[in-house]
Amino acid sequence: MQILKDRINKDGKILEGNVLKVNGFLNHQIDIDLLNDMGKEWKKRFDGVEINKILTIEASGIGIACIAAQYFDVPVVFAKKSKSTNISDNVYTASVESFTHNTVSQIMVDKEFLSKDDKVLIIDDFLANGCALEGLTKIVEEAGGEVAGIGIAIEKDFQPGGKKIRDKGYRLESLAIVKSMDPKTNSCQFK
């Protein structure tokens, strides 16, 4: 998706350690027009695929998923990373390691909100090592539902997540696939 790639090269910041900061438009400050363009693009790419729910994970995935959901006309469920009085014990869980937070969290989805009837589109901002996606697909399948597709904003091709997910047979649509990035010139090359 050219508009996203251009935006990454215009406003993204590349730090040492394979960190691509897109804080200015995607996951801290959020450009809603860009999110709408992304939602439309996923709708085009998943045209004809039966989807009745979008699943994402807090926090950065939520805005992207909610805007995209308008094009699919489905509700969003987001996996939670911490327990609160608002969540029951009746949950699907998975362990997920975060690349940017350097932590392992137990993610949770209330069993009430995923079932064997669900055809789920999983949406997230980044795909690096694929840990979040492994957790989310596990949860959908534990619920007996079907992963109808996976929509990612930015995939880092030089980290193993994308290959892992595609090798498992999932239909993965990443809107910008970064082949390489150079902190010295602050520029990304895309696939």
Next chain:
Amino acid sequence: MQILKDRINKDGKILEGNVLKVNGFLNHQIDIDLLNDMGKEWKKRFDGVEINKILTIEASGIGIACIAAQYFDVPVVFAKKSKSTNISDNVYTASVESFTHNTVSQIMVDKEFLSKDDKVLIIDDFLANGCALEGLTKIVEEAGGEVAGIGIAIEKDFQPGGKKIRDKGYRLESLAIVKSMDPKTNSCQFK
């Protein structure tokens, strides 16, 4: 906002300890049509008010804020609750106690995304004790910006947050103000 009040009485769950669960449509599974109705309602209530940014806090506020932002045609910034490699040290911070998580977190907004030129609409799902709002208003004012208004989905009138915020002179628009709630009959009375 009648449609939200009706939905709370239809799908909300009241637990002991003043907990109102709206997990089914607002902060775990999300009804995007309802969020659009809420966004339109805030736009009507803040008609004529100059707003150039919406500020919220992860995680439950993000979806509500992103959908509402479409009616104001402004970007969203969400305050983060934990440090990651994606966030610089150049941040505004505030301590916020969570009613539902029973924790204190240090919330953060990168200084890049708030300034003295910002007229900010703060959006969040719940107003109970007002701790999150106190943190968010402090951050806007520390940046030299102006809190143009506060939009809340559900305010609990029997907890002190609403009064505290109104007494400080902020313009607060809560879409459903719960006067009392009864776990025995699982029903809410609204103001």
